[in-house]
Amino acid sequence: MLKKIEFTTERNGVTDLTPQIRQTVEESGIESGICIVFITHTTAGVTIISFWDPLGFEDVQDELRRLIPTKVDFKHQHDTPEDAAGHVKSVVVGSSLSLIVDQNKPLLGHSQGVYFLEFDGSRNRECYIKVLGG
Amino acid sequence: MERQKFDNEMRRQVRKTPSLLRNLYNELEPRTRYALTTPDIYGLKRIIITGCGDSHAAALTAGRAFEHLTECVTEVIHPLDLARFFPSWKTGSRSKETLVIAMSISGATPRVVEAADRMHNFGAIVLAVTGKSASQLAQYADKTLQISLPKLNPAPGTVTYAAMLFVCYLLAIRFGEVRLKYTMDTAGMYRKELLKLLEKMEHVFDQWDEAAFSIAGQCKDMLLGEMIGSGYDYGSAYYGCAKLYEAVGIPAMITNSEEWFHIHCFSKLINNALTIVFDHCGNESESRTLELMERMNYMKKEFVYIGNGQHSYARHSFSTPETDYAFLSPFIQWIPAALTASYLGAIRGESYNRGFQGIWREESKTPSSWNSKIAPIK
Numbered sequence: 001m002l003k004k005i006e007f008t009t010e011r012n013g014v015t016d017l018t019p020q021i022r023q024t025v026e027e028s029g030i031e032s033g034i035c036i037v038f039i040t041h042t043t044a045g046v047t048i049i050s051f052w053d054p055l056g057f058e059d060v061q062d063e064l065r066r067l068i069p070t071k072v073d074f075k076h077q078h079d080t081p082e083d084a085a086g087h088v089k090s091v092v093v094g095s096s097l098s099l100i101v102d103q104n105k106p107l108l109g110h111s112q113g114v115y116f117l118e119f120d121g122s123r124n125r126e127c128y129i130k131v132l133g134g
Numbered sequence: 135m136e137r138q139k140f141d142n143e144m145r146r147q148v149r150k151t152p153s154l155l156r157n158l159y160n161e162l163e164p165r166t167r168y169a170l171t172t173p174d175i176y177g178l179k180r181i182i183i184t185g186c187g188d189s190h191a192a193a194l195t196a197g198r199a200f201e202h203l204t205e206c207v208t209e210v211i212h213p214l215d216l217a218r219f220f221p222s223w224k225t226g227s228r229s230k231e232t233l234v235i236a237m238s239i240s241g242a243t244p245r246v247v248e249a250a251d252r253m254h255n256f257g258a259i260v261l262a263v264t265g266k267s268a269s270q271l272a273q274y275a276d277k278t279l280q281i282s283l284p285k286l287n288p289a290p291g292t293v294t295y296a297a298m299l300f301v302c303y304l305l306a307i308r309f310g311e312v313r314l315k316y317t318m319d320t321a322g323m324y325r326k327e328l329l330k331l332l333e334k335m336e337h338v339f340d341q342w343d344e345a346a347f348s349i350a351g352q353c354k355d356m357l358l359g360e361m362i363g364s365g366y367d368y369g370s371a372y373y374g375c376a377k378l379y380e381a382v383g384i385p386a387m388i389t390n391s392e393e394w395f396h397i398h399c400f401s402k403l404i405n406n407a408l409t410i411v412f413d414h415c416g417n418e419s420e421s422r423t424l425e426l427m428e429r430m431n432y433m434k435k436e437f438v439y440i441g442n443g444q445h446s447y448a449r450h451s452f453s454t455p456e457t458d459y460a461f462l463s464p465f466i467q468w469i470p471a472a473l474t475a476s477y478l479g480a481i482r483g484e485s486y487n488r489g490f491q492g493i494w495r496e497e498s499k500t501p502s503s504w505n506s507k508i509a510p511i512k
Contacts, residue, residue, distance in 0.1 A: 123317070
Protein backbone atom coordinates (compact mmCIF):
# COMPACT_ATOMS: atom_id res chain seq x y z
CA MET A 1 0.00 0.00 0.00
CA LEU A 2 1.32 3.42 -0.99
CA LYS A 3 -0.23 6.63 0.28
CA LYS A 4 0.66 10.19 -0.62
CA ILE A 5 -0.08 12.98 1.80
CA GLU A 6 0.13 16.67 0.92
CA PHE A 7 0.46 19.64 3.23
CA THR A 8 1.67 23.23 3.39
CA THR A 9 4.53 24.10 5.70
CA GLU A 10 5.55 27.25 7.48
CA ARG A 11 9.01 28.72 7.11
CA ASN A 12 11.37 26.61 9.27
CA GLY A 13 8.29 24.79 10.53
CA VAL A 14 7.90 21.29 11.96
CA THR A 15 4.91 19.23 10.77
CA ASP A 16 3.64 16.17 12.63
CA LEU A 17 3.20 13.21 10.26
CA THR A 18 2.47 10.63 13.00
CA PRO A 19 -1.36 10.57 12.75
CA GLN A 20 -1.30 9.98 8.96
CA ILE A 21 1.33 7.26 9.36
CA ARG A 22 -0.71 5.48 12.06
CA GLN A 23 -3.84 5.75 9.89
CA THR A 24 -2.07 4.43 6.78
CA VAL A 25 -0.68 1.43 8.65
CA GLU A 26 -4.12 0.65 10.08
CA GLU A 27 -5.76 0.96 6.65
CA SER A 28 -3.17 -1.40 5.14
CA GLY A 29 -4.36 -4.22 7.39
CA ILE A 30 -0.78 -5.42 7.68
CA GLU A 31 -0.08 -6.90 11.10
CA SER A 32 3.68 -7.27 10.81
CA GLY A 33 6.08 -5.59 8.40
CA ILE A 34 7.80 -2.37 7.53
CA CYS A 35 6.50 1.16 6.98
CA ILE A 36 8.66 3.45 4.89
CA VAL A 37 8.18 7.19 5.09
CA PHE A 38 9.73 9.09 2.21
CA ILE A 39 9.70 12.77 1.29
CA THR A 40 10.39 13.95 -2.24
CA HIS A 41 12.20 17.14 -1.29
CA THR A 42 15.79 18.27 -0.98
CA THR A 43 15.27 21.23 1.35
CA ALA A 44 13.39 19.35 4.04
CA GLY A 45 13.93 16.34 6.28
CA VAL A 46 11.97 13.65 8.05
CA THR A 47 12.94 12.42 11.51
CA ILE A 48 11.77 11.21 14.91
CA ILE A 49 11.50 13.76 17.71
CA SER A 50 9.97 13.72 21.17
CA PHE A 51 6.61 15.44 21.05
CA TRP A 52 6.17 16.20 24.77
CA ASP A 53 7.53 19.72 24.64
CA PRO A 54 6.83 21.68 21.43
CA LEU A 55 9.76 23.96 22.27
CA GLY A 56 11.95 20.95 21.53
CA PHE A 57 11.03 21.35 17.85
CA GLU A 58 12.39 24.87 17.93
CA ASP A 59 15.59 23.57 19.58
CA VAL A 60 16.10 21.11 16.71
CA GLN A 61 15.63 23.82 14.08
CA ASP A 62 17.72 26.32 16.05
CA GLU A 63 20.63 23.90 16.44
CA LEU A 64 20.48 22.84 12.79
CA ARG A 65 20.63 26.52 11.83
CA ARG A 66 23.59 26.99 14.16
CA LEU A 67 25.42 24.03 12.64
CA ILE A 68 24.50 24.93 9.06
CA PRO A 69 23.91 28.67 8.97
CA THR A 70 22.34 30.43 6.00
CA LYS A 71 25.42 32.09 4.56
CA VAL A 72 25.87 33.95 1.31
CA ASP A 73 28.90 32.11 -0.05
CA PHE A 74 27.51 28.64 -0.69
CA LYS A 75 28.75 27.37 -4.05
CA HIS A 76 25.17 26.50 -5.02
CA GLN A 77 23.86 29.89 -6.13
CA HIS A 78 21.16 28.88 -8.58
CA ASP A 79 18.51 29.47 -5.94
CA THR A 80 18.75 31.28 -2.61
CA PRO A 81 21.16 31.05 0.36
CA GLU A 82 18.36 29.58 2.46
CA ASP A 83 17.77 26.96 -0.22
CA ALA A 84 21.48 26.09 -0.32
CA ALA A 85 21.59 25.70 3.47
CA GLY A 86 18.38 23.67 3.23
CA HIS A 87 20.03 21.17 0.88
CA VAL A 88 22.81 20.56 3.40
CA LYS A 89 20.38 20.23 6.33
CA SER A 90 18.32 17.78 4.27
CA VAL A 91 21.40 15.60 3.75
CA VAL A 92 22.17 15.64 7.47
CA VAL A 93 18.61 14.83 8.61
CA GLY A 94 17.68 12.53 5.73
CA SER A 95 14.65 12.13 3.55
CA SER A 96 13.32 8.72 4.59
CA LEU A 97 12.56 6.64 7.67
CA SER A 98 11.83 2.95 8.18
CA LEU A 99 9.45 1.98 10.96
CA ILE A 100 8.67 -1.53 12.18
CA VAL A 101 4.99 -2.47 11.91
CA ASP A 102 3.79 -4.65 14.75
CA GLN A 103 0.19 -5.58 15.55
CA ASN A 104 -1.01 -3.28 12.74
CA LYS A 105 0.69 -0.25 14.33
CA PRO A 106 3.94 1.56 13.71
CA LEU A 107 6.35 0.68 16.49
CA LEU A 108 7.09 3.98 18.20
CA GLY A 109 8.27 4.76 21.69
CA HIS A 110 5.97 6.54 24.14
CA SER A 111 7.53 9.92 23.36
CA GLN A 112 8.36 9.40 19.68
CA GLY A 113 6.65 11.16 16.81
CA VAL A 114 7.52 11.38 13.13
CA TYR A 115 8.07 14.93 11.99
CA PHE A 116 8.67 16.74 8.75
CA LEU A 117 11.28 19.48 9.09
CA GLU A 118 10.99 22.43 6.74
CA PHE A 119 14.30 24.10 5.89
CA ASP A 120 12.90 26.58 3.38
CA GLY A 121 9.31 27.56 2.83
CA SER A 122 6.63 28.16 3.31
CA ARG A 123 6.08 25.52 0.63
CA ASN A 124 3.60 22.96 -0.60
CA ARG A 125 5.09 19.60 0.36
CA GLU A 126 4.33 15.89 0.01
CA CYS A 127 5.23 12.66 1.77
CA TYR A 128 4.82 9.04 0.66
CA ILE A 129 4.04 6.24 3.09
CA LYS A 130 4.56 2.64 1.96
CA VAL A 131 3.55 -0.32 4.12
CA LEU A 132 5.00 -3.78 3.37
CA GLY A 133 4.05 -7.04 5.08
CA GLY A 134 6.44 -9.80 5.98
CA MET B 135 -10.31 54.50 -43.64
CA GLU B 136 -9.10 50.95 -44.04
CA ARG B 137 -6.93 49.84 -41.19
CA GLN B 138 -4.88 47.40 -43.30
CA LYS B 139 -3.80 50.28 -45.55
CA PHE B 140 -1.95 51.81 -42.63
CA ASP B 141 -0.28 48.67 -41.40
CA ASN B 142 3.35 49.45 -40.68
CA GLU B 143 6.56 47.88 -39.39
CA MET B 144 6.28 49.39 -35.91
CA ARG B 145 2.81 47.93 -35.45
CA ARG B 146 3.98 44.55 -36.70
CA GLN B 147 6.82 44.57 -34.20
CA VAL B 148 4.42 45.37 -31.37
CA ARG B 149 2.36 42.38 -32.44
CA LYS B 150 5.28 39.96 -32.37
CA THR B 151 6.76 41.22 -29.08
CA PRO B 152 4.97 38.78 -26.72
CA SER B 153 6.05 35.69 -28.68
CA LEU B 154 9.63 37.01 -28.99
CA LEU B 155 9.85 37.59 -25.24
CA ARG B 156 8.35 34.20 -24.50
CA ASN B 157 11.01 32.59 -26.70
CA LEU B 158 13.71 34.59 -24.92
CA TYR B 159 12.54 33.65 -21.42
CA ASN B 160 14.24 30.27 -21.21
CA GLU B 161 17.65 31.73 -21.89
CA LEU B 162 17.15 35.05 -20.09
CA GLU B 163 15.83 33.70 -16.80
CA PRO B 164 18.94 31.60 -16.01
CA ARG B 165 21.13 34.54 -17.06
CA THR B 166 19.44 36.75 -14.50
CA ARG B 167 20.17 34.06 -11.87
CA TYR B 168 23.87 34.24 -12.54
CA ALA B 169 24.17 37.95 -13.37
CA LEU B 170 25.54 38.62 -9.87
CA THR B 171 26.85 36.26 -7.20
CA THR B 172 24.95 35.86 -3.95
CA PRO B 173 27.67 37.71 -1.92
CA ASP B 174 27.47 40.56 -4.47
CA ILE B 175 23.70 40.78 -4.10
CA TYR B 176 23.96 40.82 -0.30
CA GLY B 177 26.66 43.48 -0.38
CA LEU B 178 24.48 45.98 -2.26
CA LYS B 179 23.37 49.15 -0.56
CA ARG B 180 22.21 50.95 -3.66
CA ILE B 181 21.06 50.08 -7.18
CA ILE B 182 21.33 52.58 -10.02
CA ILE B 183 19.66 51.89 -13.35
CA THR B 184 20.81 53.87 -16.35
CA GLY B 185 20.16 54.00 -20.08
CA CYS B 186 19.19 56.39 -22.88
CA GLY B 187 15.92 56.64 -24.81
CA ASP B 188 13.82 53.50 -24.55
CA SER B 189 16.25 52.02 -22.03
CA HIS B 190 15.75 55.10 -19.85
CA ALA B 191 11.99 54.62 -20.15
CA ALA B 192 12.36 50.95 -19.16
CA ALA B 193 14.52 51.96 -16.20
CA LEU B 194 11.90 54.48 -15.06
CA THR B 195 9.18 51.85 -15.33
CA ALA B 196 11.13 49.11 -13.57
CA GLY B 197 12.92 51.24 -10.96
CA ARG B 198 10.13 51.15 -8.43
CA ALA B 199 9.69 47.41 -8.92
CA PHE B 200 13.35 47.00 -7.94
CA GLU B 201 12.86 48.98 -4.77
CA HIS B 202 9.60 47.21 -3.96
CA LEU B 203 11.06 43.72 -4.42
CA THR B 204 14.61 44.13 -3.13
CA GLU B 205 14.07 46.75 -0.40
CA CYS B 206 17.35 48.22 -1.59
CA VAL B 207 17.62 51.94 -2.39
CA THR B 208 17.11 52.18 -6.15
CA GLU B 209 17.58 55.23 -8.35
CA VAL B 210 17.14 55.79 -12.04
CA ILE B 211 19.87 58.17 -13.11
CA HIS B 212 20.30 59.35 -16.66
CA PRO B 213 23.70 58.42 -18.16
CA LEU B 214 24.57 62.09 -18.72
CA ASP B 215 24.14 62.76 -15.00
CA LEU B 216 25.98 59.61 -14.06
CA ALA B 217 28.85 60.20 -16.47
CA ARG B 218 29.37 63.89 -15.88
CA PHE B 219 27.88 64.89 -12.53
CA PHE B 220 27.86 61.90 -10.18
CA PRO B 221 30.44 62.35 -7.39
CA SER B 222 32.57 59.41 -6.26
CA TRP B 223 31.57 59.72 -2.58
CA LYS B 224 28.03 58.73 -3.50
CA THR B 225 29.13 55.19 -4.38
CA GLY B 226 29.85 54.54 -0.69
CA SER B 227 32.93 53.90 1.37
CA ARG B 228 33.27 50.28 0.34
CA SER B 229 33.69 49.02 -3.21
CA LYS B 230 30.91 46.92 -4.68
CA GLU B 231 28.16 48.37 -2.51
CA THR B 232 26.65 50.15 -5.51
CA LEU B 233 25.33 48.27 -8.52
CA VAL B 234 24.94 50.10 -11.82
CA ILE B 235 22.70 48.37 -14.34
CA ALA B 236 23.78 49.98 -17.62
CA MET B 237 21.37 49.28 -20.46
CA SER B 238 22.02 49.66 -24.18
CA ILE B 239 20.91 47.18 -26.81
CA SER B 240 23.68 48.28 -29.19
CA GLY B 241 26.21 48.43 -26.37
CA ALA B 242 27.64 51.48 -28.09
CA THR B 243 25.53 54.35 -26.73
CA PRO B 244 28.34 56.82 -25.90
CA ARG B 245 26.92 58.28 -22.70
CA VAL B 246 26.04 54.85 -21.29
CA VAL B 247 29.57 53.62 -22.06
CA GLU B 248 31.00 56.72 -20.42
CA ALA B 249 28.80 56.27 -17.34
CA ALA B 250 29.78 52.60 -17.07
CA ASP B 251 33.47 53.50 -17.22
CA ARG B 252 33.14 56.21 -14.60
CA MET B 253 31.10 54.10 -12.20
CA HIS B 254 33.44 51.14 -12.59
CA ASN B 255 36.34 53.41 -11.66
CA PHE B 256 34.38 54.57 -8.62
CA GLY B 257 34.22 50.96 -7.38
CA ALA B 258 30.64 50.15 -8.33
CA ILE B 259 29.69 46.81 -9.85
CA VAL B 260 28.65 47.57 -13.42
CA LEU B 261 26.25 45.10 -14.99
CA ALA B 262 25.83 45.69 -18.72
CA VAL B 263 22.50 44.66 -20.19
CA THR B 264 23.08 44.62 -23.91
CA GLY B 265 22.39 42.84 -27.16
CA LYS B 266 26.11 42.54 -27.92
CA SER B 267 28.41 40.71 -25.53
CA ALA B 268 31.48 42.06 -27.34
CA SER B 269 30.29 45.66 -27.31
CA GLN B 270 32.15 48.63 -25.90
CA LEU B 271 29.73 48.75 -22.97
CA ALA B 272 30.42 45.11 -22.13
CA GLN B 273 34.16 45.83 -22.16
CA TYR B 274 33.76 48.55 -19.54
CA ALA B 275 31.37 46.51 -17.41
CA ASP B 276 32.23 44.01 -14.68
CA LYS B 277 29.51 41.65 -15.80
CA THR B 278 27.33 41.32 -18.88
CA LEU B 279 23.82 40.05 -19.35
CA GLN B 280 23.18 39.53 -23.04
CA ILE B 281 19.74 39.81 -24.62
CA SER B 282 19.76 37.89 -27.88
CA LEU B 283 17.18 39.74 -29.93
CA PRO B 284 16.55 38.79 -33.57
CA LYS B 285 17.45 41.35 -36.21
CA LEU B 286 14.46 43.60 -36.81
CA ASN B 287 13.65 46.04 -39.59
CA PRO B 288 14.22 49.70 -38.66
CA ALA B 289 11.32 51.12 -36.66
CA PRO B 290 10.86 53.04 -33.41
CA GLY B 291 11.78 50.75 -30.53
CA THR B 292 9.09 48.40 -29.27
CA VAL B 293 10.64 44.97 -28.77
CA THR B 294 13.78 46.56 -27.36
CA TYR B 295 11.83 48.52 -24.74
CA ALA B 296 9.77 45.49 -23.74
CA ALA B 297 12.88 43.27 -23.61
CA MET B 298 14.73 45.72 -21.36
CA LEU B 299 11.70 45.93 -19.09
CA PHE B 300 11.40 42.14 -19.06
CA VAL B 301 15.05 41.75 -18.03
CA CYS B 302 14.71 44.43 -15.34
CA TYR B 303 11.71 42.67 -13.83
CA LEU B 304 13.54 39.31 -13.90
CA LEU B 305 16.59 40.85 -12.24
CA ALA B 306 14.48 42.56 -9.57
CA ILE B 307 12.59 39.33 -8.84
CA ARG B 308 15.91 37.48 -8.60
CA PHE B 309 17.59 40.00 -6.29
CA GLY B 310 14.57 40.04 -3.95
CA GLU B 311 14.48 36.25 -3.91
CA VAL B 312 18.17 35.94 -3.04
CA ARG B 313 17.84 38.60 -0.33
CA LEU B 314 15.05 36.40 1.12
CA LYS B 315 12.43 39.12 0.85
CA TYR B 316 10.01 36.37 -0.26
CA THR B 317 10.15 32.65 -0.85
CA MET B 318 11.36 30.92 -4.00
CA ASP B 319 7.74 29.86 -4.61
CA THR B 320 6.64 33.51 -4.55
CA ALA B 321 9.47 34.43 -6.92
CA GLY B 322 8.25 31.63 -9.18
CA MET B 323 4.75 33.09 -9.11
CA TYR B 324 6.06 36.53 -10.10
CA ARG B 325 7.89 34.97 -13.06
CA LYS B 326 4.80 33.03 -14.07
CA GLU B 327 2.75 36.23 -13.91
CA LEU B 328 5.19 37.92 -16.30
CA LEU B 329 4.63 35.08 -18.76
CA LYS B 330 0.87 35.27 -18.22
CA LEU B 331 0.98 38.99 -19.03
CA LEU B 332 2.59 38.12 -22.37
CA GLU B 333 -0.42 35.90 -23.11
CA LYS B 334 -2.75 38.68 -22.06
CA MET B 335 -0.94 41.08 -24.41
CA GLU B 336 -1.71 38.72 -27.30
CA HIS B 337 -5.28 38.32 -26.17
CA VAL B 338 -6.06 42.06 -26.18
CA PHE B 339 -3.97 42.95 -29.23
CA ASP B 340 -6.73 42.95 -31.89
CA GLN B 341 -9.08 44.98 -29.73
CA TRP B 342 -6.37 47.54 -28.91
CA ASP B 343 -5.18 47.63 -32.50
CA GLU B 344 -8.65 48.64 -33.69
CA ALA B 345 -9.03 51.22 -30.92
CA ALA B 346 -5.57 52.69 -31.58
CA PHE B 347 -6.39 53.08 -35.27
CA SER B 348 -9.66 54.79 -34.45
CA ILE B 349 -7.98 57.22 -32.01
CA ALA B 350 -5.18 57.95 -34.49
CA GLY B 351 -7.78 58.78 -37.14
CA GLN B 352 -9.55 61.20 -34.79
CA CYS B 353 -6.29 62.76 -33.57
CA LYS B 354 -4.47 63.00 -36.89
CA ASP B 355 -4.25 66.79 -36.79
CA MET B 356 -2.96 67.10 -33.23
CA LEU B 357 -0.07 69.50 -32.79
CA LEU B 358 1.60 67.86 -29.81
CA GLY B 359 1.45 65.05 -27.33
CA GLU B 360 1.08 65.15 -23.57
CA MET B 361 1.83 62.01 -21.57
CA ILE B 362 0.93 61.79 -17.90
CA GLY B 363 2.02 59.03 -15.56
CA SER B 364 2.92 58.96 -11.89
CA GLY B 365 5.23 56.70 -9.92
CA TYR B 366 5.31 53.25 -11.53
CA ASP B 367 3.48 54.67 -14.57
CA TYR B 368 5.90 57.52 -15.30
CA GLY B 369 8.13 55.29 -17.43
CA SER B 370 5.20 54.32 -19.66
CA ALA B 371 4.46 58.03 -20.16
CA TYR B 372 8.12 58.65 -21.03
CA TYR B 373 7.98 55.81 -23.55
CA GLY B 374 4.75 57.15 -25.09
CA CYS B 375 6.36 60.56 -25.41
CA ALA B 376 9.39 59.10 -27.23
CA LYS B 377 7.19 57.25 -29.72
CA LEU B 378 5.34 60.41 -30.73
CA TYR B 379 8.65 62.06 -31.63
CA GLU B 380 9.98 59.03 -33.48
CA ALA B 381 6.88 57.76 -35.28
CA VAL B 382 4.94 60.97 -35.78
CA GLY B 383 7.48 63.79 -35.50
CA ILE B 384 5.39 65.95 -33.18
CA PRO B 385 6.75 67.30 -29.91
CA ALA B 386 5.47 65.68 -26.76
CA MET B 387 5.70 66.46 -23.09
CA ILE B 388 5.81 64.19 -20.12
CA THR B 389 4.65 64.92 -16.62
CA ASN B 390 3.03 63.37 -13.56
CA SER B 391 -0.43 64.05 -12.21
CA GLU B 392 0.83 66.60 -9.67
CA GLU B 393 2.99 68.69 -12.01
CA TRP B 394 0.20 68.75 -14.58
CA PHE B 395 -1.81 70.94 -12.20
CA HIS B 396 1.17 73.24 -11.64
CA ILE B 397 2.22 73.69 -15.27
CA HIS B 398 0.38 71.90 -18.09
CA CYS B 399 -3.03 72.92 -16.82
CA PHE B 400 -2.43 76.45 -18.13
CA SER B 401 -1.94 75.48 -21.77
CA LYS B 402 -4.30 77.10 -24.25
CA LEU B 403 -4.08 74.08 -26.53
CA ILE B 404 -6.98 72.35 -24.81
CA ASN B 405 -7.89 69.95 -27.57
CA ASN B 406 -4.94 70.23 -29.92
CA ALA B 407 -2.86 67.82 -27.88
CA LEU B 408 -3.03 64.07 -27.83
CA THR B 409 -3.22 63.61 -24.06
CA ILE B 410 -2.72 60.14 -22.63
CA VAL B 411 -3.12 59.33 -18.94
CA PHE B 412 -1.35 56.18 -17.72
CA ASP B 413 -2.60 54.67 -14.50
CA HIS B 414 -3.19 51.37 -12.74
CA CYS B 415 -5.09 50.06 -9.73
CA GLY B 416 -2.85 50.12 -6.71
CA ASN B 417 -0.77 53.09 -7.86
CA GLU B 418 -0.30 55.17 -4.72
CA SER B 419 -1.00 58.38 -6.65
CA GLU B 420 -4.31 57.11 -8.01
CA SER B 421 -6.34 59.69 -6.06
CA ARG B 422 -4.39 62.56 -7.65
CA THR B 423 -4.83 61.00 -11.09
CA LEU B 424 -8.58 60.85 -10.46
CA GLU B 425 -8.54 64.57 -9.58
CA LEU B 426 -6.56 65.24 -12.74
CA MET B 427 -9.15 63.50 -14.89
CA GLU B 428 -11.95 65.33 -13.06
CA ARG B 429 -10.22 68.65 -13.81
CA MET B 430 -9.72 67.73 -17.47
CA ASN B 431 -13.40 66.91 -17.70
CA TYR B 432 -14.24 70.30 -16.17
CA MET B 433 -12.02 71.94 -18.82
CA LYS B 434 -13.69 69.83 -21.53
CA LYS B 435 -10.29 68.47 -22.39
CA GLU B 436 -10.36 65.12 -24.15
CA PHE B 437 -7.88 62.45 -23.23
CA VAL B 438 -7.02 58.80 -23.66
CA TYR B 439 -6.80 56.55 -20.59
CA ILE B 440 -4.47 53.54 -20.45
CA GLY B 441 -4.81 51.45 -17.30
CA ASN B 442 -7.09 49.35 -15.15
CA GLY B 443 -8.43 51.96 -12.73
CA GLN B 444 -11.41 54.30 -12.84
CA HIS B 445 -11.65 56.36 -16.01
CA SER B 446 -15.23 57.52 -16.46
CA TYR B 447 -14.12 60.92 -17.84
CA ALA B 448 -11.90 59.55 -20.60
CA ARG B 449 -12.96 60.03 -24.22
CA HIS B 450 -11.10 56.85 -25.16
CA SER B 451 -9.74 54.13 -22.97
CA PHE B 452 -7.59 51.04 -23.14
CA SER B 453 -8.39 48.73 -20.24
CA THR B 454 -5.22 46.92 -19.34
CA PRO B 455 -5.60 43.37 -18.02
CA GLU B 456 -5.68 42.79 -14.30
CA THR B 457 -2.69 41.29 -12.55
CA ASP B 458 -2.31 39.99 -9.01
CA TYR B 459 0.85 42.07 -8.63
CA ALA B 460 0.39 45.82 -9.07
CA PHE B 461 4.12 46.41 -9.62
CA LEU B 462 3.88 44.42 -12.88
CA SER B 463 0.93 46.41 -14.26
CA PRO B 464 3.08 48.87 -16.28
CA PHE B 465 4.59 45.94 -18.22
CA ILE B 466 1.68 46.08 -20.64
CA GLN B 467 0.87 49.81 -20.80
CA TRP B 468 3.29 50.65 -23.59
CA ILE B 469 1.37 48.69 -26.21
CA PRO B 470 -1.61 51.03 -26.75
CA ALA B 471 0.75 54.03 -26.82
CA ALA B 472 3.00 52.38 -29.41
CA LEU B 473 0.07 51.28 -31.58
CA THR B 474 -1.51 54.74 -31.49
CA ALA B 475 1.79 56.40 -32.44
CA SER B 476 2.40 53.89 -35.22
CA TYR B 477 -1.01 54.53 -36.81
CA LEU B 478 -0.77 58.27 -36.29
CA GLY B 479 2.55 58.29 -38.15
CA ALA B 480 1.19 56.09 -40.93
CA ILE B 481 -1.98 58.17 -41.39
CA ARG B 482 0.08 61.37 -41.54
CA GLY B 483 2.44 59.77 -44.06
CA GLU B 484 5.44 60.11 -41.80
CA SER B 485 8.67 58.15 -42.14
CA TYR B 486 10.07 56.84 -38.87
CA ASN B 487 12.58 59.29 -37.45
CA ARG B 488 11.94 61.38 -40.58
CA GLY B 489 13.66 58.65 -42.54
CA PHE B 490 17.00 59.90 -41.21
CA GLN B 491 16.95 62.14 -44.29
CA GLY B 492 17.66 65.85 -44.81
CA ILE B 493 18.39 67.65 -41.56
CA TRP B 494 17.69 64.39 -39.71
CA ARG B 495 20.44 62.56 -41.59
CA GLU B 496 22.97 60.93 -39.29
CA GLU B 497 26.49 60.80 -40.60
CA SER B 498 29.92 60.55 -39.09
CA LYS B 499 30.56 64.31 -38.92
CA THR B 500 27.21 65.19 -37.36
CA PRO B 501 26.71 64.80 -33.62
CA SER B 502 23.91 62.33 -32.95
CA SER B 503 22.66 59.81 -30.41
CA TRP B 504 25.44 57.43 -31.37
CA ASN B 505 28.04 59.88 -32.62
CA SER B 506 29.41 61.66 -29.58
CA LYS B 507 32.86 62.07 -28.13
CA ILE B 508 33.42 60.06 -24.98
CA ALA B 509 34.88 62.58 -22.61
CA PRO B 510 35.49 61.06 -19.19
CA ILE B 511 35.57 63.58 -16.37
CA LYS B 512 38.71 63.24 -14.30
